[in-house]
Amino acid sequence: MSYIELESKQIPRITIGTSPFMGAGQFGVIGSVWRAEFFQNAEKMAQLMIHACNQGAKGVEVIPAGAMLDAAVLAKKRCPDFAIIGSTLWEHIGNYFHIDDLVKVDSRIIFLHGSISDNRELTLIKPLLKKIRLAGKIPGIATHYPAVTIPFIHQNKLDCPAILLPFNLRGAFMGDQRAVEELVDSLDYCFVAMKSLAAGQIPPTKAFPYLGEHNISAVTVGMVSEEEITQTVSEAKKVFF
Template identity: 45%
Template sequence: MIPLYTTIEGRKVPLISIGTSPFIGAGQFGVKGLLWRSRFLYNAPAMAELMMKSYEFGAKGAHIIPLGDIPKAVKLVRKEYPDFVVIGSTPPEGVEKGIKTLIDLDAEIIFVHGSIADSLRYELLDRYCRIIEEAGVISGVATHRPVHTVRYVENNCLCKAVLLPFNPVGYSMENRRLLEEIVDNSSLSFIAMKALAAGSVRPEEAFKYISQHNIKAVTVGLVSKEEAKETIHAALKYLKGDGGKAT
């Protein structure tokens, strides 16, 4: 039986989650991102349909930022699949409101947005992570400057998980070789984003590479059923979970 989950801090987390960065029109997607934003962000049924199809292919959850109608889409999915897992990142602004929304959606992990984490403002990071932990949720940070932020987090932050760019071409990784070394020798739990390097890397190549490193799970933005099927099947071929068994 193909494993679909891994365990992070005793919590069951999908090996692959559908990401929502295309839904918000994230900058790395260029003009396509603007089209996807207009198609998805305020269309909960369209997002929910893609999330449900991804669930059926084996991606048992989503990594979300609580913007637009994304929270509504999650609620629609859970009417059909109550065990649909949410991991989330805060928006760059309105962080505490974002944390509350994610807590209300029973998020397993909440990552503080990369624009905040990468600023290395210890008191602010510590406050947000404590709010998350006090709600019984795993706290983490997202980063767009992974080399310096992971080092900082290891020594200065109570959070336990990191969402970071990780792919075979070094896209957004600062220094691929150095980041590989840092990740492979860290006790933090890592979830990879930008695994397909904004569509420049094939899924098989991406997940084979990721499987060779200390990465617990991945989140990948998907915009079609065909793309979801190919990507999810490739991820589950290479990523080795533990079934989500608490340790």
Template identity: 25%
Template sequence: MYEYFSNLRVPRVLIGTSPFIAGGQFGLRAWEYYRRFVGKSEEVAEIIEYCVDLGVKGVQVLAYDYIVEAVKKAMDKTGIDLFVVGTLIPEDPQESLKLLIDINCRIGLVHGMLTTPRSLREVGRHLRLIEEADIIPGVALHNISALEAILKEYPQIEVVMAPVNIEGIFMNNKEKSLELLEKSGRFIIAKKVLGAGRIEPERALKYVFSLSFVKSVAIGVASRKEAEETFTIAWRILGVKGDISRDLSGTE
């Protein structure tokens, strides 16, 4: 299933890559993820390939070299040209942009570490890099309260990726955050929809797919079992039927 935006066909569901960098939001599991995935493109590719086999046609890429390499391997193995939403790495935006261009990134995001009112100049620098590469510009947010100030300064931003989940985890003021996202008028990609594994997938996905202003969701999984459970639920909620042994998304 897709949303149509700016002459693009954006998948409703994206593979998230936060588990593959052992993000701190995963608590004690972060060490296990670090051991299994960080710097290991083959292991990351195996999970991505399985998600593609389940019907997921897009990926939200944190632009580290081993993750980009894993995406390449998964596309080569499956024959699917994944829709890539890429996030620039703050320490080296130019190099990470080169990596993203190599996998045909369609939407580029400024990293959430930078998207604060105090870093507006740096946000602008990264947005210019994205625009100069003819990639649709957007921002990832850790703190949604910064959105108004950022959009006022850079109205060319077309895409916003932010935490959205039923429990308000990582959202600060949940109701205010939802209001800011909805009234922004931008293409909204929800992240942390499972609250870094704290929310049961059925409950989490029913909620996020009920929000009309959320156009796509990025969901990170760290095993085949997690992928099968999570994406099977997603397709069912979205009204798609299929055989678990093959593409369930109804998009083939």
């Protein structure tokens, strides 16, 4: 099945991620090349999103930076079943980390960026989650330190049905892999895996079966060519469909 249902909203089980479009640090030197090629080119990113949707990745996990929101809107116009989920910006630039921008494009889940959530400051996090909830969207939290932040979420009973976290076979970017696996498998959240290929270190044929062994509801994967999308989504569908 292409979607899971969360709070009566259809959430794609496979989405194309946008970290490569930003040239995120985990990609090294090639990340700078990708950023120059994609970050401000909405049409080029939209073409990949549309191809991903046609292959079975029915949405995008997007950050409101560069031309990425414009690209997501273009893809949604051309593919009626295309869904947007998003993460806030990491900086507070006068408008609540661009939550309003994600609401405007109908992001079904809005994750607080890891730079916010991993500070674990309730006085900041609770009002932001409330703002997302009052906008009619599903509040979520992204984390780069899941072994610490997931217990914080659970112990404080935060309004956070969805958690976006690094999760992969090698344990890269996860911290204490065994502890994170135990948290994921024992708690009732919609866990969305990111960095599941460990920035290209793990082949899709091995990456996705590992996710299928754990309580992972969905996955987002950054991809930068139609060939890569076709091959990667094909492997992901074997586990998530």
